[in-house]
């Protein structure tokens with residue numbers, strides 16, 4: 195299938211989002227769609243698949259002008275969209291998810307499960323994935339859920355699959371698997387639109403790249419004819435010299451100490467400390483238990499054993515409220531579930547931690563709320579009409595920035611960041627790193643959980659590596675390398 199979108203325009207109210215986008219997808223190609231947060235990537239694909247109506251422009255499919263009136267129609271015509279937030283029904287089985295809305299029936303009108311099972315098995319075999327069909331989909335890993343969505347698309351005879359940030363929550367192994375699947379789909383003539391902020395992946399898997407900026411197409415070219423710096427320059431419209439800002443930490447007293455923390459079956463015997471002004475990086479593979487350890491420290495989950503000391507004093511933290519009172523902030527990895535109130539405005543979300551009635555020490559003391567909110571919107575380059583825009587109307591990456599801003603203003607003693615830059619574009623990433631530096635220069639201790647090794651290496655003063663719920667090693671800044679971390683993270687010595 196060949197798709198040609200030309201001169202596409204789209205506004206949401208007064209917010210002119212697309213102002214003349216051209217995008218051509220050839221048959222059997224993997225085409226990267228890149229651009230800063232809010233550039234309009236998801237919107238463009240939502241227009242293609244009929245969720246949004248374009249204001250202007252043409253869409254040709256195999257040469258014929260085509261407009262779908264809804265995503266279902268697009269799917270029936272061979273275009274499947276796997277969204278940033280997956281569309282899995284957690285309480286239904288894998289099989290039910292594969293056939294939801296398209297159940298096969300016998301001639302008597304009963305569900306034909308044996309036929310559905312056979313088809314599903316055939317598709318899974320083709321993708322060489324093995325997921326039990328009668329398992330609840332909510333119990334599958336994100337990688338498995340992704341494979342369910344791909345299988346679903348293929349069973350609907352998709353000729354084009356749009357993947358929006360497909361690897362954001364995948365383990366290394368799952369990413370490898372996904373790339374194998376993409377490779378074989380390409381060979382069969384399936385076209386893929388690949389949206390991602392992870393530059394390494396774009397260069398590893400894509401044939402061509404289209405870069406968008408400010409609602410327009412900046413450039414389309416074969417991936418072999420471009421390189422990292424050029425793509426970044428085209429995305430942000432300026433030269434971005436260093437990926438990580440320079441860092442000159444001064445370490446103070448130990449602020450937080452965790453002693454022999456255990457949550458049965460989840461993590462065990464976890465001991466570490468972090469000092470004022472320090473960035474402690476927590477590396478490990480997805481599912482190693484890093485988030486679970488942080489959740490327990492913050493009082494979201496109970497601990498079965500262990501102690502938490504703050505400023506040399508033993509404390510009991512049973513609720514997030516207590517944690518916040520003791521000066522701990524937590525930026526969760528899951529912006530939709532825990533980080534944000536989607537119906538609230540940007541301002542309301544940023545001011546939200548104050549609901550804990552914790553005496554603020556940070557920036558918010560020095561500036562009025564209005565100034566503070568405006569400052570963070572500007573610094574983090576949050577793309578929105580105004581501070582009053584409701585968070586649900588922001589692009590994925592911009593939502594993540596609001597989560598971060600929300601906590602930064604409080605100026606906690608210890609700030610836990612779980613995957614702080616997931617889904618965030620390169621320019622804003624650097625701004626987040628700069629804010630982290632500034633916070634530590636003011637004495638905040640930062641614990642940063644991250645699956646992106648360059649980020650761990652680029653920002654941490656010290657690195658802990660977690661594997662299967664235990665700390666397997668500690669590396670000082672000067673001794674930390676990608677290889678050493680990977681080795682510890684996979685259980686090696």
Ligand SMILES: Nc1ncnc2c1ncn2[C@@H]1O[C@H](COP(=O)(O)OP(=O)(O)OP(=O)(O)O)[C@@H](O)[C@H]1O
Pocket residue numbers: 206209211229230231232233234235236237238577578587588589590591592617
């Ligand atoms: N339903 C909507 N109502 C109002 N504004 C919207 C809506 N959907 C998107 N927008 C706005 O359109 C712009 C483009 O958003 P879009 O989600 O397409 O960006 P993106 O390129 O996918 O970004 P990201 O990398 O962060 O996912 C943003 O400014 C966003 O706030």
Ligand SMILES: [Mg+2]
Pocket residue numbers: 235236237278358589590591
């Ligand atoms: Mg998006």
